[in-house]
Amino acid sequence: xxxxxxxxxxxxxxxxxxxxxxxxxxxxxxxxxxxxxxxxxxxxxxxxxxxxxxxxxxxxxxxxxxxxxxxxxxxxxxxxxxxxxxxxxxxxxxxxxxxxxxxxxxxxxxxxxxxxxxxxxxxxxxxxxxxxxxxxxxxxxxxxxxxxxxxxxxxxxxxxxxxxxxxxxxxxxxxxxxxxxxxxxxxxxxxxxxxxxxxxxxxxxxxxxxxxxxxxxxxxxxxxxxxxxxxxxxxxxxxxxxxxxxxxxxxxxxxxxxxxxxxxxxxxxxxxxxxxxxxxxxxxxxxxxxxxxxxxxxxxxxxxxxxxxxxxxxxxxxxxxxxxxxxxxxxxxxxxxxxxxxxxxxxxxxxxxxxxxxxxxxxxxxxxxxxxxxxxxxxxxxxxxxxxxxxxxxxxxxxxxxxxxxxxxxxxxxxxxxxxxxxxxxxxxxxxxxxxxxxxxxxxxxxxxxxxxxxxxxxxxxxxxxxxxxx
Numbered sequence: 001x002x003x004x005x006x007x008x009x010x011x012x013x014x015x016x017x018x019x020x021x022x023x024x025x026x027x028x029x030x031x032x033x034x035x036x037x038x039x040x041x042x043x044x045x046x047x048x049x050x051x052x053x054x055x056x057x058x059x060x061x062x063x064x065x066x067x068x069x070x071x072x073x074x075x076x077x078x079x080x081x082x083x084x085x086x087x088x089x090x091x092x093x094x095x096x097x098x099x100x101x102x103x104x105x106x107x108x109x110x111x112x113x114x115x116x117x118x119x120x121x122x123x124x125x126x127x128x129x130x131x132x133x134x135x136x137x138x139x140x141x142x143x144x145x146x147x148x149x150x151x152x153x154x155x156x157x158x159x160x161x162x163x164x165x166x167x168x169x170x171x172x173x174x175x176x177x178x179x180x181x182x183x184x185x186x187x188x189x190x191x192x193x194x195x196x197x198x199x200x201x202x203x204x205x206x207x208x209x210x211x212x213x214x215x216x217x218x219x220x221x222x223x224x225x226x227x228x229x230x231x232x233x234x235x236x237x238x239x240x241x242x243x244x245x246x247x248x249x250x251x252x253x254x255x256x257x258x259x260x261x262x263x264x265x266x267x268x269x270x271x272x273x274x275x276x277x278x279x280x281x282x283x284x285x286x287x288x289x290x291x292x293x294x295x296x297x298x299x300x301x302x303x304x305x306x307x308x309x310x311x312x313x314x315x316x317x318x319x320x321x322x323x324x325x326x327x328x329x330x331x332x333x334x335x336x337x338x339x340x341x342x343x344x345x346x347x348x349x350x351x352x353x354x355x356x357x358x359x360x361x362x363x364x365x366x367x368x369x370x371x372x373x374x375x376x377x378x379x380x381x382x383x384x385x386x387x388x389x390x391x392x393x394x395x396x397x398x399x400x401x402x403x404x405x406x407x408x409x410x411x412x413x414x415x416x417x418x419x420x421x422x423x424x425x426x427x428x429x430x431x432x433x434x435x436x437x438x439x440x441x442x443x444x445x446x447x448x449x450x451x452x453x454x455x456x457x458x459x460x461x462x463x464x465x466x467x468x469x470x471x
Contacts, residue, residue: 006180010187013136013169017107017192020164021134025104027163029087035167036130038157040078043122046153047071050118054146058114060303065246066118073119074126076410076418077437081130086438097449102442104132106193111185111207113199115249115303115344117143120198120420121150125168127419128196131441134167138188140199141174141181186210194441198421204429215436218396218424220251221342221371222404223363225378226267227356227385228260235379235401236270239348242403244275244324247303248346250405252375252422255342256330256349258362264352268327275324276348277306279315284328284339287313291347292338306346333365341370356385360392367394373428375399375408396425396433410435 027035043050051066085091091100110124121137128135139147147170155165171188175181185203189195189210197207197216204216226235243253259267272278279287290313291301301309310320320326325346333340339349353359363376377399378389390398399407402414410418417435425433432440459466 006184006187010171010184010191013171014107014188014191016166017134017136017169020166021104021107021132023164024134024167025132027087027132029085031163032087032130032132033082034161035158035163036081036126037078038161038163039122039125039129039154039168040074040081042153042157043118043126043150044071044074044078047074047118050122050146050150053149054117054143057145058117058142060115061246061249062305069116069119069246070122073409073418073420074122076412077123077126079412080410080418081126081438084130084438086130086442087132090444095451097451099447099449101445101447102131103445105441105443106133108133108135108194108196108441109138109188109192109212110135110196111138111199111203112140112143112147114140114143115251116420117146118150121147122154123418123420124196124198125150125154127436127438128441129167130438133194133441135169136188136192137168137170138173138185139170141172144170144172144174182206189214196421196436196440201429208429208431215421215423215432215440216430217251217421217436218374218428218430219342219371220253220374220422221255221366221369222252222375222377222408223256223258223366223371224254224376224399224404225353225359225363225380225385225389226257226259226263227359227378227380227382228262229381229385230260230263230267230379231381231401232263232266232270236267236274238379238401238403238406240271240274240276240324242405243348244306244346245403245405247305248325248344248405249303250409251342251344252408253405254348254377255371256340256351256366258351258353258359260359261352261354264350268350271327271348276327277310277315277317277320277323277325278327278329279320283313283315283320286315287326287328287347288338289313291343291345295335295338297338297342297344301347302344304345309345309347333362334369340366356388360389363389363393371395371428373424373426373430373433374422375404377402377404394427396423396427397435408435 047070154168195214207214375397419435421436423432
């Protein structure tokens, strides 16, 4: 009976979304842009309230950074969307006789995570509406209240400009069991036109198995190289800001530093003077036992302050209890060395390398263990090193001399699109390696008009081949 009720309940949401989207599909670019602006502004101006709600509800991250994230991500997304063409004719190439016409995907389901229950929801609504679609959000149950408030605000903003409020809805995944919650998510995925999952690998795989076209994100575990040309103080400032931002809720924060041997000690000193605590060998063992239970990262440390994690691990030194982040020295990589994996906490692993080939090998091995496809970075002024890393690493993003968690999802100081959904390509089991934005939520009809024929000769096409190998 529960299955039937879930099917009916989800179908009601989808039916309302379809009715609203059919009206919205007739909107002009100006009207669509007004809807996006309305939602963006209500998210931006309510950043403080939503940050407080997220902290109180989830117990992860910190208030000041969540306020900053809500505002910064909304501001950046609005910058990217303002003036972009997403309705009707969006491109013309007279020489090829082609005209591109954008059309909505339809009704989009978006599964959102506990880590950023406000910022992700606002961003998802904005980019989906920009494409002329309706959205049904399915938040992590522990972030549902925050999502519900965002949805309420978004619906009020749409009503204020006369747009259909049912363009934005949410479905609760809170249930008496994980199986029931999963079943409800599956029902939603199967009934919509497109699925976006910003969350763990299990939900991404479930989306791809749903039979509905899906966009998923990859696991983060960013390794960052510091070579001998790195500006140590500048790099340390950026790394510490990134690693401690919102208690490392971002899957893009630096998880491992791979440091050239000649500057290794200087980098550690720079990190320590900025609030890092270097754990001893004994403390490392206790910290590992605390952070991983039965091979899985403990939820008790996820996006918690370093002092909280230190107390859990029994690190009693005043420096540990006052630290902004914890530093762990490591030699190994892989399953037997969990500090080489994603930690989603202000705990930073450091490696030493000698040759740059050694650094590249460590990056490859770390990503092969966790994080392939997502991102990596380098602090360097050696363009050869920068280029070699970009060519060697199987990732979708390589950041140069930047704070990693700030830059991967879009920054005012780089060219990436603002998003909270980062595709990791086929390396990470995803259908895209892009920063997911409004372009992923439109279909494009290409109109082809006749042009003068241009038929090449055999010699033009195979001349070089003929000259070398003959016909």
